Amino acid sequence: MMIQGATGEWEIVLGLEIHAQVTSNAKLFSGASTEFGAVPNSQVSFVDGGMPGMLPTINERCIEQAVKTGMGLNAEINLCSVFDRKNYFYPDLPQGYQISQFKQPIVGRGHVDIDLSDGTTKRIGVERLHLEQDAGKSLHDQHPSMSYVDLNRCGVALMEIVSDPDMRSPEEASAYVEKVQQIVVYLGTCNGVMAEGSLRADVNVSVRKPGDDLGTRCEIKNVNSMRFIRQAIEYEARRQVDILEDGGSITQETRLFDPNKGVTRSMRSKEEAHDYRYFPDPDLLPLEMEAEWVEQIRRNLPELPDAKKARFIEEFGLSAYDAKTLTSDRAAADYYEAVAKGRDAKLASNWVTTDLFGFLNKAGHDIGDSPVKAGQLGQLIDRISDKTISGRIAKEVFEIMCETGQDPDAIIEEKGLKQVTDTGAIEAFADQVIAENPDKVAEVQGGKEKLLGWFTGQVMKASKGKANPQAVNEILKAKILG
Numbered sequence: 001m002m003i004q005g006a007t008g009e010w011e012i013v014l015g016l017e018i019h020a021q022v023t024s025n026a027k028l029f030s031g032a033s034t035e036f037g038a039v040p041n042s043q044v045s046f047v048d049g050g051m052p053g054m055l056p057t058i059n060e061r062c063i064e065q066a067v068k069t070g071m072g073l074n075a076e077i078n079l080c081s082v083f084d085r086k087n088y089f090y091p092d093l094p095q096g097y098q099i100s101q102f103k104q105p106i107v108g109r110g111h112v113d114i115d116l117s118d119g120t121t122k123r124i125g126v127e128r129l130h131l132e133q134d135a136g137k138s139l140h141d142q143h144p145s146m147s148y149v150d151l152n153r154c155g156v157a158l159m160e161i162v163s164d165p166d167m168r169s170p171e172e173a174s175a176y177v178e179k180v181q182q183i184v185v186y187l188g189t190c191n192g193v194m195a196e197g198s199l200r201a202d203v204n205v206s207v208r209k210p211g212d213d214l215g216t217r218c219e220i221k222n223v224n225s226m227r228f229i230r231q232a233i234e235y236e237a238r239r240q241v242d243i244l245e246d247g248g249s250i251t252q253e254t255r256l257f258d259p260n261k262g263v264t265r266s267m268r269s270k271e272e273a274h275d276y277r278y279f280p281d282p283d284l285l286p287l288e289m290e291a292e293w294v295e296q297i298r299r300n301l302p303e304l305p306d307a308k309k310a311r312f313i314e315e316f317g318l319s320a321y322d323a324k325t326l327t328s329d330r331a332a333a334d335y336y337e338a339v340a341k342g343r344d345a346k347l348a349s350n351w352v353t354t355d356l357f358g359f360l361n362k363a364g365h366d367i368g369d370s371p372v373k374a375g376q377l378g379q380l381i382d383r384i385s386d387k388t389i390s391g392r393i394a395k396e397v398f399e400i401m402c403e404t405g406q407d408p409d410a411i412i413e414e415k416g417l418k419q420v421t422d423t424g425a426i427e428a429f430a431d432q433v434i435a436e437n438p439d440k441v442a443e444v445q446g447g448k449e450k451l452l453g454w455f456t457g458q459v460m461k462a463s464k465g466k467a468n469p470q471a472v473n474e475i476l477k478a479k480i481l482g
Contacts, residue, residue: 001169003207005241010207014173015165017202018180018192019158019222024067025209028133028157029099031432037195040139042152047154055283059085062157063287065189066106066131067297069159069316072183072304073126075110077294083284087277092149094137100132100160103280106287113306114175115324124176126196132156139190153197159190165214170230175365177201177229178328181367182305186330205236207244216250220257221266231292232257236264244433308333316345321368325353331367332357338374343381351377355395361400362409371405372398392465393417417466426467427461430475433458435463444480452476 002009021482027034030045033352046054047209069079082104084099107129113121130201140147161180167173184190192199200222204214218240220232255264268347280286303311305327312333314324326349327333328390340348356377360370380397389397389412400411412418432456444451452473459472 001171003209003237004240007245008152009210010237010241010244011210012168012170012233013165013206013217014167014169014233015204016163016167016173016176017204017219018161018163018177019134019199019202020069020161020180020192021187022062022157022159023190024061024065024157025273026057026059026061027155028059028062028131030155032155034156036198038152040148040152043152044154044378048094048151050096052188055365056099056281058284058287059157062131063289064161064297065157066185067294068187068301069161069184069189070107070110070129070185071298071301072187072189073107073110073112073129073180075129076108076128077289078108078293079102079104079289079294080104081106081130083287084278085281086125086132090135091147091326092138092151094136094151094154094156096131097282098135099281100278101130104286105130105133112176112179112271112277114172116175116180117171117322118479119320122166122172124166124172127162128160129159132158132160136258143167149214159184165206165217170233172274173203173233174226174229177226179305182328182330185232186302186304194224194226197222197224201229203229203232203236205233206250207237207240208463215244216252218250218255219269221254223257225259226259228257228259231259231262232264235262239264246404276327302330314338316340316349318349322349322353325357331366334376335367335370339378339381341378343378344385347381347384348378351381351398355398361401371403372401376407383408383412387468388412388418388471390465396465426463426471426475427479429462429467430455430472430479433462434476434479442479449481452480 001012003012020026024034026032027045027048030047030108032045032048033043035043067077068295081101083099084102086102087097089096105128106383109128110126111123113123115121134153134156136149136151138147138149142148146471168177181192184199185192190198192202203220203223203409205220206217208215213348218236223229223232236255243250251269253269254267256267257264300342309323309327311322312318312326319372326336335349336352339352339385356370356372360367380394380401384394397408397411397417400406401408440451455476456469456472459476460467460469
């Protein structure tokens with residue numbers, strides 16, 4: 001994406017640091033709970049509180065989750081890594097330092113492929129993934145003159161996923177975050193809920209003239225929605241272009257995005273790594289993993305989004321668009337597979353993506369909350385395929401299923417919706433419509449065969465939608481055209 005300025009075009013250069021909260025019942029270095037929404041300061045161990053003499057103990061589950069995520073990012077897994085102390089003061093970090101990783105992270109170089117709106121795919125490099133403690137949360141709206149601190153989140157394990165500066169537009173940046181979100185949710189290593197802060201992004205933005213060296217970047221901290229990511233990039237890139245074209249220079253700094261005003265504002269000057277005075281944490285030995293343990297994790301990985309999408313195209317004959325839609329969420333993909341098994345895969349795709357997703361979006365439900373279970377939707381498709389009901393009647397049945405959660409067979413029986421396939425009954429409806437419309441019969445016989453569609457509609461209306469449409473067409477052709 002180029003920005004048009006007074007002096008010509010400017011190119012946006014973007015790199016992202018995604019912070020994904022590890023799915024684990026306990027924190028990275030303590031046994032305190034990680035449950036979301038608990039009473040403030042009710043989930044704080046002595047380790048989290050930075051009490052004297054308390055020593056951290058590595059949570060093996062968090063290590064396993066980081067390794068899984070690294071594999072999902074097609075990245076190198078480092079069998080030896082080191083935890084460092086990153087020294088800085090925050091009121092919601094009682095230790096006075098954060099245990100993180102610097103020179104020797106648990107996961108090295110990798111990549112993800114993102115799908116763009118024009119149908120193309122772009123590869124984004126991943127520099128590293130490292131584990132670190134999250135800080136607590138400062139609350140500034142609880143008292144008119146004081147800030148409160150909630151340490152429940154302090155010590156929760158985070159995976160920081162650092163990309164290369166390979167993205168060039170807000171669309172690419174949000175597509176990258178969406179893809180990483182899909183991967184961690186598929187793997188079960190993070191729930192991916194941005195609204196809870198479980199996944200958030202720091203966005204590094206710079207601009208340059210095409211072909212020039214990289215410009216000075218500004219980091220926008222803790223952006224927690226795809227829409228805000230795009231808005232923050234658009235504003236910040238334009239801000240930088242305006243400064244440069246006015247003869248100014250960009251100061252490397254950390255900024256915050258104000259979603260209410262749609263602007264970024266300065267937070268603090270950007271620190272370099274040496275400002276943090278990293279050094280290996282003396283309370284933690286280097287982390288060494290056995291190669292066989294790592295390979296065992298690899299063998300047990302679930303099928304990931306790209307592989308599932310390719311299989312849906314190959315196995316079910318779906319379009320790339322439908323396959324992408326169905327695999328964007330693991331629960332949706334599993335639901336679709338259950339519906340499509342042994343049935344018309346394209347018809348199943350249409351019902352899931354159009355009818356089911358349409359209902360869920362309107363009702364504000366996730367697929368896990370759907371009143372229509374996969375087996376019930378499959379049963380409805382069976383009733384269409386065996387001609388028990390027509391496609392139009394199926395829509396009516398589906399609406400009732402959404403309202404009541406009933407099985408389609410029960411609804412069809414209760415409402416008397418079985419399709420009329422008896423040719424004698426259909427002929428009676430056809431004879432009635434033909435007798436009532438001799439002028440239109442003459443028009444059809446005179447060459448206006450398109451009017452047969454009108455006759456079909458009238459017969460379907462007379463049968464209250466229960467007549468088999470194919471049989472209606474055949475009978476009308478025979479009776480009117482001979």
